[in-house]
Amino acid sequence: MNFILESLRTAISLILAFDKEVYQAVWTSLYVSVASTIIASAIGVPSGLLLSAREFPFKRLAIVLLNTLMALPTVVVGLVVYGIISRQGPLGELGLLFSPAAIVIGQSILALPIIANYTLSSIKGADSRILPTAMTLGASPTQGYLILLSEVRFGIMAAVIAGFGRVVAEVGVAMMLGGNIRGYTRTMTTAIALETSKGEFAFGMALGIILMTVALAVNLLLNYFQERRG
């Protein structure tokens, strides 16, 4: 018990002292997660809209596939992207492996189905009069869809936050594609895994506290937007 309390004390002092290594991992985590959430949102929101608002062949199959991808294991994404961007892979010449960009690619793939699915369910649950109303006011199809997105804005925000929550806490992709390089691709989660295995429990705990604070903030935001949506 003393060991845990002592580690907690050291962890808090590391946080309060703005330990460079701790905050470097926090910064890397945040910027790769934000970047991948932005990319996944740019693709996921229109995909969710398309799936809910338009009819096309194999639509049901696409929705089932999207649901399945929600539970995609992070190590599988890591494995597939590793195969593509490693030296022998089709995009090996780009030299992306073990870079922040590699983590962003992998995390975007992880967040994409979550954001698309949340968007889809938001639009499905929206009032069916929104689009016809916009059309009676002279909206073009594009303007109508923009109004529809604006009316379900809280659901979309919840989708984006859920996507961010998924990637900021994952470890598989960051470890396999980032390589856990100190000061470059070391994220909060990979640093926790490494430092704990090295016996630096307090360091891991410091990052764990920050990660939990981020997760709490994300969930509070998610809850807020879900309440507003309801």
Next chain:
Amino acid sequence: METPVLKIEGIKKRLSNEFSLDVPYMEFKEGNIYGLIGPNGAGKSTLLKILNLLEAPDEGEIFFNGNPVTPSNLVETRKNMGMVMENPYLFHTTVFKNVAAGLKFRSTDKGSWDATVKEALVLVGLDGFESRYAPDLSRGESQRVTIARILAFKPKILFLDEPFSNIDRKHALILEELIKNINKESATTIVFTTHNIIQATLLSDQILAMREGRISERGDDTQIHIYTKLLSNI
């Protein structure tokens, strides 16, 4: 001869297994008020949606100002029309943004929005409501905002689907006056559906009675005859 603002020819649309909407010919003249009456399921709302270019007919042609409506000019043609649906929806934003929505879709000069929105709200008796959150309004106020929203972009044709169905007598009278004023001041062609034959007779220049997807009666100078005949059918 004056070109009708809107004309339909040979319109057919399947409504149910038993019957289809079938309107061989119908025209709407500028500045006239048309009352479309009939029982539930007669096809009034479907006809209104076809006239407003919200639903495509299975067969037939629609002409606006003498020109056929085609997929390429559909959105632009629809910008000349406005419709208040039976259960209107207000966007989850301010009254101002609701009323300005049609102006935004038409890319009108943003500088003119304040005055235009105010003018429309004054017409429906809601001056000063600009900053109110639309979903918080009462039923009667909501109804008037949906009309102001249409009036703001001054459509050539205004469609009202059962405008009197969800409001009390007091608001119905206000709405009746409003319809007459809009028609008088801007020569807007107005087409409305109703179950109320008396209301239709009092407001419209022509009554069109629908039954099982067909126009069963038309009335203009013989409205009273139609009115009596319709009453006897109920």
